[in-house]
Amino acid sequence: MATKNKTAASTDIFDLIGKSENIEQAAMAMQAMSHPLRIKILCLLSSGEMMVQEIVEAVGTTQGNVSQHLAILKASAMIVSRAEGKKTYYWIEDKRVVKIVAMTRDVFCSI
Amino acid sequence: MATKNKTAASTDIFDLIGKSENIEQAAMAMQAMSHPLRIKILCLLSSGEMMVQEIVEAVGTTQGNVSQHLAILKASAMIVSRAEGKKTYYWIEDKRVVKIVAMTRDVFCSI
DNA sequence: AGATTACATTAGATATTTCTAATATTAGCA
């Protein structure tokens, strides 16, 4: 095993090893982000809150399907929501979520 | 749509929207990281290269299963490998992969 | 050559995810 080498940027990655709860939670978060439609929704919400109908129009699928994906993102604390009359607004509270998506894109997208 | 606001840290998240290829690639990368065993492997490899048998001992599953997960990580360019006689060493080339995992843990792991 | 070690691959069973299509709920309006 190599020596530890803590950076200021984030909690040490080594802390994850052996803590199965953390491993599980990290995997679940990744899983929540691992669908094209959900990535698309996160990209849309990176510029601010949106109501469901706006998201439906932007992503091009059914309302029911969008609601399902929003529920998955919300269940993993990726997004939050607020009801206003008949409408529901969704947004990203923690902007680090946007950063994770952006970094992933930087590393893995060639074009 | 809001105004663009480029940061120095990473390519603009807005560039993702509308580029379905990028969306797909980002989702595939997330998917590759979305399994507890694969997160564990990435954590192990964050301290340097390891051969398969070492990984098998560290994660506690069968050799065949580890090879399957290594193949998934490799197929998504998350890790690379080098054969040396009978042994195969795996490692993370791009340390940003480690950063993505660490950030995800920071944001979504409570304990 | 034959045996062993290290790893990769495969097939099939099981579990999970996703979509579709329909229905439920709730708020506001006529």
Next chain:
DNA sequence: TGCTAATATTAGAAATATCTAATGTAATCT
């Protein structure tokens, strides 16, 4: 109150992912 709009939920089919257990392959050793 009855109707419509906005969203959520559900059930079941189809697709995908995962594990197990077995087998394949290639390098090394005796």
